[in-house]
Amino acid sequence: MRDLAAGFGYLVKGQRWVARHGRWWGFGMIPALITLVGYAAALVALFFWTDDVIDWSTPFADGWPSPWLDVFRGALAVLFVGVCLFLAILTFTAVTLLVGQPFYESLSEQVDISESGTAPESGLPLWRELWIGLREAIALVIRVVLWGVLFFALGFVPVIGQTVIPVLAFCVTGFFLTEELTSIALLRRGVLLKERRRLLKGRRMFTLGFGVPLALAFLLPLVAVFLMPGAVAGATLFVRDLMGEEARADDDEDGDDDRTQPGYPAAPYPSSSPSAG
Structure with missing residues (x-):
């Protein structure tokens, strides 16, 4: 419970x-607003055809008597919507972070500067960071789709599919969200995807405490837009704890430090450069 609260x-x-x-x-x-427009249109269209998708995927139930047919397909419709939200939440974050890489990179750096006066640097050119981010985002989306298919299939299991599975889905969503959001700060520290997973699994409850409430909040699209900058800032603070980094003694609590304003250059921080392989 302590790690969840932390x-x-x-x-x-x-x-x-x-x-x-x-x-x-x-x-x-800014990047979250740009991404939201596209996602809103896609989700509206998808939810509009939910009943057709459920009817098409369950032809074996066409002859079931009422009310069992309606109850069964209604429960699957709820699960289908949940899986779509599960995929949308995770891919929304991944796409937003990819679109807003320069924005969130600068934001994360300023959080580090406000905490310790310096910001770690990967030593990689921007194009290399973008390539690594794209590659890792694709890998994450593939894993998310596989989990989504699994949860949808398990939704056919009576009772468990409509109770336990949605809870598990939110836990997985929370873990993946944390993995995505910490990628910016960890990449600047030379930590790539495989090592990032190991670190987060080592502090699983800590990770879920950060990600699950965010996953619940992200169910509301506009909330996701408003919370995204703070989620990136919080993920950077999260990473500092994960890596055992200490804040400087004279932290600027009033938020008036010029170094945390847009456009102020990040201080150099020695760091080993991650390989692109």
């Missing part, structure tokens, strides 16, 4: 950080 605490701290640095909050919302 993980949630970093989510709150991230929102507080962007609240104290309002210009960075607006700066970080």
